[in-house]
Amino acid sequence: MFSELRNIQGLDWQENGQAVLSGRLLHVLQRLDQRFLQWALDWGAEEFRFPAFLSARELDRLDYFRSFPHLATFPVALDGRPEKLRAFTDRPVDGDGAVRLGECAPVREVLTPAACYHFYVLFQDRCLERPADLTTVATCFRREAYYRPLQRQWNFTMREIVRLGTAEEVDEFLECFRERCRRLFLQIGLSIEWRPASDAFFDPPRNPRALAQRLDPLKTEMVFGGELAIGSLNVHRNFFGETFGINRGDQPVSSGCVAFGLERWLYALLCRFGPDDRTWPAAVLETDGT
Amino acid sequence: MFSELRNIQGLDWQENGQAVLSGRLLHVLQRLDQRFLQWALDWGAEEFRFPAFLSARELDRLDYFRSFPHLATFPVALDGRPEKLRAFTDRPVDGDGAVRLGECAPVREVLTPAACYHFYVLFQDRCLERPADLTTVATCFRREAYYRPLQRQWNFTMREIVRLGTAEEVDEFLECFRERCRRLFLQIGLSIEWRPASDAFFDPPRNPRALAQRLDPLKTEMVFGGELAIGSLNVHRNFFGETFGINRGDQPVSSGCVAFGLERWLYALLCRFGPDDRTWPAAVLETDGT
Numbered sequence: 087m088f089s090e091l092r093n094i095q096g097l098d099w100q101e102n103g104q105a106v107l108s109g110r111l112l113h114v115l116q117r118l119d120q121r122f123l124q125w126a127l128d129w130g131a132e133e134f135r136f137p138a139f140l141s142a143r144e145l146d147r148l149d150y151f152r153s154f155p156h157l158a159t160f161p162v163a164l165d166g167r168p169e170k171l172r173a174f175t176d177r178p179v180d181g182d183g184a185v186r187l188g189e190c191a192p193v194r195e196v197l198t199p200a201a202c203y204h205f206y207v208l209f210q211d212r213c214l215e216r217p218a219d220l221t222t223v224a225t226c227f228r229r230e231a232y233y234r235p236l237q238r239q240w241n242f243t244m245r246e247i248v249r250l251g252t253a254e255e256v257d258e259f260l261e262c263f264r265e266r267c268r269r270l271f272l273q274i275g276l277s278i279e280w281r282p283a284s285d286a287f288f289d290p291p292r293n294p295r296a297l298a299q300r301l302d303p304l305k306t307e308m309v310f311g312g313e314l315a316i317g318s319l320n321v322h323r324n325f326f327g328e329t330f331g332i333n334r335g336d337q338p339v340s341s342g343c344v345a346f347g348l349e350r351w352l353y354a355l356l357c358r359f360g361p362d363d364r365t366w367p368a369a370v371l372e373t374d375g376t
Numbered sequence: 377m378f379s380e381l382r383n384i385q386g387l388d389w390q391e392n393g394q395a396v397l398s399g400r401l402l403h404v405l406q407r408l409d410q411r412f413l414q415w416a417l418d419w420g421a422e423e424f425r426f427p428a429f430l431s432a433r434e435l436d437r438l439d440y441f442r443s444f445p446h447l448a449t450f451p452v453a454l455d456g457r458p459e460k461l462r463a464f465t466d467r468p469v470d471g472d473g474a475v476r477l478g479e480c481a482p483v484r485e486v487l488t489p490a491a492c493y494h495f496y497v498l499f500q501d502r503c504l505e506r507p508a509d510l511t512t513v514a515t516c517f518r519r520e521a522y523y524r525p526l527q528r529q530w531n532f533t534m535r536e537i538v539r540l541g542t543a544e545e546v547d548e549f550l551e552c553f554r555e556r557c558r559r560l561f562l563q564i565g566l567s568i569e570w571r572p573a574s575d576a577f578f579d580p581p582r583n584p585r586a587l588a589q590r591l592d593p594l595k596t597e598m599v600f601g602g603e604l605a606i607g608s609l610n611v612h613r614n615f616f617g618e619t620f621g622i623n624r625g626d627q628p629v630s631s632g633c634v635a636f637g638l639e640r641w642l643y644a645l646l647c648r649f650g651p652d653d654r655t656w657p658a659a660v661l662e663t664d665g666t
Contacts, residue, residue, distance in 0.1 A: 098498060102485055104427030106498060112425050135402050137394030138428065138487075138515055138531045143473040151468035151475075155454055155461045160475060161487060161530075162452040163519040164445055171445045171578060178441035183433040184482040185441075185450060191519075192474040195392055197428075197451060208388060208396060225428050225515065229453040229481075240451075241428045288461060 094361045103233030103240040105349060114355065114363050115348050119223055119245055120373040122346050125266060126221035126247045129259075134222045136204040139195035144207045147329050150199070153287050159197040159227040159240070165189040197227035201246040202343045209250065210330035214339055217251030219259070223348075236353035237314060243348040248341065252334055253323070256342040260319050263344040267308060267317065274370045276310070276358055283307040283315065310354040317346045384651045393523030393530040395639060404645070404653050405638050409513055409535055410663040412636050415556060416511035416537045419549075424512045426494040429485035434497045437619050440489070443577050449487040449517040449530070455479040487517035491536040492633045499540065500620035504629060507541030509549070513638075526643035527604060533638040538631065542624055543613070546632040550609050553634040557598060557607065564660045566600070566648055573597040573605065600644040607636045 096111030107115060123133065139161055145151065151158060164174055164187070174188050198204065201224035209218065223245040230238050249259040264280075271278045283305045304323065307315035320343050327338035334340070359366040386401030397405060413423065429451055435441070441448060454464055454477070464478050488494065491514035499508065513535040520528050539549040554570075561568045573595045594611035610633050617628035624630070649656040 100427065100431070102427075102429060102431060104429060106424060106426055106494070108422055108424040112423060115425070132398060133402060134396060134398040135405070136396055137390065137392075137529075138517070139392060139394060141390070141392060141473070142469050142475045146469040152465040155464050155468070156456055159451045159453050160477065161517070162450045162477075162483075164448065166446055166519075166521070168579070174445050175442045175578070178445070179432050179436040182482075183431070183484050185432045185484065185486070187450065187452075187483060192472075193452075193477060194473050194475065196475070204396070227428070227451070229456075231456070239427075288465070289458070 094356065097235065099235045103230070103238075105235055105239060110363055111352070114371065115243070115352055117371045117373055118346075118348055118351050119243070122245045122247070123221065123223070124373055125263070126219075129219055129247070129262065131219035131221040131247055134204070134208075134220060136198070136201070136222055136224055138198060138225060140198050140203055140207065142194055142196050145196055145199075145203065148203070148326075150196075154199065154285070156288050157199060157228040157230075157286075159199075159229050160193050161195050161197055162187065162193055163191045165191055198224055199228055200226055201244045201345070202248045205248050205250070206326040206330045206332065206341070209332050211332070213333040213335075214250060215335075217249055217255045217259075217334070220248045220250075222246060236349040236356075239349060242350075245346045245348060246343050248343040250327070250332060250334065250339045250341045252337075253340045256321065256340045260321065260342045260344065264306075264319055267344075271308075274367055276354065278316075279309045279312070281307050281309045281315075283318070310350075311357060314350055314354065315347070316350040316354050317344065319344050384646065387525065389525045393520070393528075395525055395529060400653055401642065404661065405533070405642055407661045407663055408636075408638055408641050409533070412535045412537070413511065413513070414663055415553070416509075419509055419537070419552070421509035421511040421537055424494070424498075424510060426488070426491070426512055426514055428488060428515060430488050430493055430497065432484055432486050435486055435489075435493065438493070438616075440486075444489065444575070446578050447489060447518040447520075447576075449489075449519050450483050451485050451487055452477065452483055453481045455481055488514055489518055490516055491534045491635070492538045495538050495540070496616040496620045496622065496631070499622050501622070503623040503625075504540060505625075507539055507545045507549075507624070510538045510540075512536060526639040526646075529639060532640075535636045535638060536633050538633040540617070540622060540624065540629045540631045542627075543630045546611065546630045550611065550632045550634065554596075554609055557634075561598075564657055566644065568606075569599045569602070571597050571599045573608070600640075601647060604640055604644065605637070606640040606644050607634065609634050 096109035098106040170189050179185055201222050205220050225241050226244045227241050233239055249256050304321040306319045308317040310316050322341045324338040324340050326341050332339045386399035388396035460479050467476060469475055491512050495510050515531050516534045517531050523529055539546050596609045597605035598607040600606050612631045614628040614630050616631050622629045
């Protein structure tokens with residue numbers, strides 16, 4: 087894979103696992119997202135913009151915290167009482183850079199771990215007369231054991247296109263986007279392996295109710311360079327429909343989504359076509375067509 | 377002011393102080409940001425995209441935590457040892473929706489409270505031969521005592537345009553953007569009061585080193601409806617230059633920025649022109665020209 091990321095114009099890398107993008111590289115990321123957004127709009131999807139937080143109580147209904155406690159990041163504020171704040175200000179940060187939090191306000195939120203969860207929360211208790219096609223792009227947060235520029239970041243950008251509908255409607259949707267991705271990979275000459283996958287569950291044998299058992303093995307990843315998933319197709323069956331009381335007719339709705347990790351796409355394109363996007367095939371950054 | 381936000385198409389509001397936007401309303405927000413981005417590009421600024429986190433150690437150099445401990449939100453992950461994670465999964469969320477965090481990993485980051493801080497960290501220890509013109513849009517996080525849809529959110533969207541340069545270069549920059557804002561307000565008929573302001577410092581008499589004393593009274597707010605600041609012009613003198621060792625020639629660089637709170641702009645436009653943007657004057661959503 088590509089190891090010279092430090093020398094790429096427009097990419098700065100911070101110790102805490104996060105990239106700063108600027109210039110042409112930022113433009114590439116924006117163009118990529120525009121393409122996927124255009125795909126979504128062509129399909130008739132409506133775009134949403136969600137906050138950075140999800141309610142912990144809602145996410146708990148998915149058994150997320152039992153399945154992925156190691157990935158979760160929580161937004162924590164200090165205890166707001168003046169004497170507590172004053173105690174904090176005495177020495178807010180240790181010599182090694184760690185914050186001396188002290189007492190905190192109750193934590194009721196979690197930083198969004200995947201863009202599409204917001205939709206199931208928003209649509210809860212609704213009954214759909216037709217399939218709902220939705221899209222959003224979100225900063226997603228996953229604590230990892232290590233970080234790599236563009237490949238594995240504590241925060242990263244995910245564009246998702248989601249359908250809620252009958253099982254057949256979801257299949258039709260996923261088949262269309264699988265085909266669209268295939269055509270794109272062929273057209274630009276990006277070599278991708280489609281591979282069944284499951285998420286990185288915590289301690290699955292001890293988590294009988296975990297998401298694992300219900301979603302696995304319904305994820306197919308688009309794998310670049312033998313190891314990096316730059317996107318995925320996901321069938322959720324009626325897991326979200328049941329959990330959040332979303333119906334299609336008189337049945338819990340099925341759902342499925344296609345997800346694109348934008349920084350990973352950027353990484354794959356840099357590996358495949360080199361550090362200067364002006365030398366890339368024009369089709370890579372087109373936002374209409376394929 | 378406008379109290380019927382619950383009935384506006386494309387706006388959903390969550391208890392935790394955050395709005396969900398979709399449809400035409402989301403489009404309005406995007407058009408607003410495009411306009412400000414275009415202003416920045418016209419001025420020759422380069423666009424950046426930053427992560428959601430800032431290093432706490434860096435922010436501490438600004439005395440941020442002594443000045444605004446009540447506003448700060450920290451990204452907190454669990455202690456990653458398997459036995460600790462397992463203990464957490466026993467009962468991750470209380471009946472009242474509060475997360476039972478237990479032991480946590482050391483906290484070294486803070487959720488970005490203002491977009492422009494990232495630039496001073498990125499440019500630290502540099503010596504500039506000419507002014508640097510920069511822009512970014514960021515989700516910013518400020519814990520508040522209460523929240524109101526679009527007006528006061530725990531996370532909100534801020535577009536900033538920043539200049540690092542000599543004091544004269546910063547003045548010239550701010551004067552240009554003051555004039556550009558003035559022309560826009562006049563053109564679309566939005567009544568704005570320009571008002572000197574200072575930020576909401578914690579316990580200022582006990583914080584002699586606080587940002588307050590150095591920045592105040594160098595902020596001018598664009599106030600809508602007598603109380604809502606939808607944007608501001610800020611002179612920092614050489615505070616950031618000194619703190620982060622950024623020089624212009626052989627002097628600590630001066631800096632200034634213009635900041636736009638996008639959800640508040642949306643709120644002001646909804647108040648002024650009504651809930652349906654199709655009835656608004658065309659100039660409101662133009663992205664070139666003024």
